[in-house]
Amino acid sequence: MIGQYFHVSLKDRFLSSDEKLEISLGTHRLRFLKAPMVHWPEVTFTYEETEKVLFSADAFGTFGVLNGSVFADDVDYEEEYLSSFRKYYANIVARYGMQVQMALKKVEKLDVKYLCSLHGPVFRRKEDIARLTDLYRKWASWEPEKQSVSIFFASPYGNTAMAAQILAGKLAAKGIKNLRLVDLCSSSITEAFPEVLRRSHMVLAAVTMNMGLNPVMNAFLDLCHEMDVQNRTIAIVGNSSWAPNVSGKLMMEKVQTWKKCTVLGEPVHISSAPANDDTLEKLAGLIADDIMKEKKA
Secondary structure, eight states, X not given: OHHHHHOOOOTTTOOOOOTTOEEEOSSOEEEEEEOTTSSSTTOEEEEETTTTEEEOTTTTOOSSOOXXXXXXXXXXXXXXXXXXXXXXXXXXXXXXXXXXXXXXXXXXXXXXXXEEOSSSOBBOOHHHHHHHHHHHHHHHTTOOXXXXXXXXXXXXXXXXXXXXXXXXXXXXHTTOOSOEEEETTTSOHHHHTHHHHHEEEEEEEEEEETTEEOHHHHHHHHHHHHTTOBSOEEEEEEEESSSOSHHHHHHXXXXXXXXXXXXXXXOEEEESSOOSSSHHHHHHHHHHHHHHHHHHO
């Protein structure tokens, strides 16, 4: 790929690494671990045996800039970087969970004292390194961080948003914690998508537009499909005024193509604005019962 990009001869100028190659620099000794598609095809980790440093290329990276120190334990990583760490994985690496799991198996065999990604601060505490690798392991296998609900809604005029808020309140009243409402019309799908990783259940709520699905929700679901979302339980809320529940039907068709995902019941239909009926109450009960069942399991 160097030759393709820069049109130079590789002979005598580059050393091609494989997992058998070791390079002695005197005090330091380098080994190489292939990690293809985490997140480029040529990605290679480098492990320095003397000081036990893992240079992990794009793995364990985050968006953002360093705030003074290069070390993660010198800053409030939870506050300043964790959401960007999740966003980085979700939007760049999530499609390649199987490759991530293969790379993690290689890393587990190493004694790593320093974890150095191409993007973000250096980790030097074992508990921090263990936490990052555990999150990667969960995400790579599509294991949710929490048994809870992310409610994704696309609401041009506010009525579907109102239904989402009512549903969230009813879920909270039934004991569901750590809920998240995600307005797809006011946040980019790259900001919204990391929330899929976090919770076990998803609610998709959107209106019918021009006898089709709201384009923002459509783009979000296409991203979920592209990133190979798995192992989620999904409920669907469609909204329409003069048209049938086209949005609910179209969301159902898209979700049914996702691997190892379960849809709770049939799509719920709202006519224009949520009314004082028990439709959302029943849906909240269905979701809450499923979450409690999972927690007990």
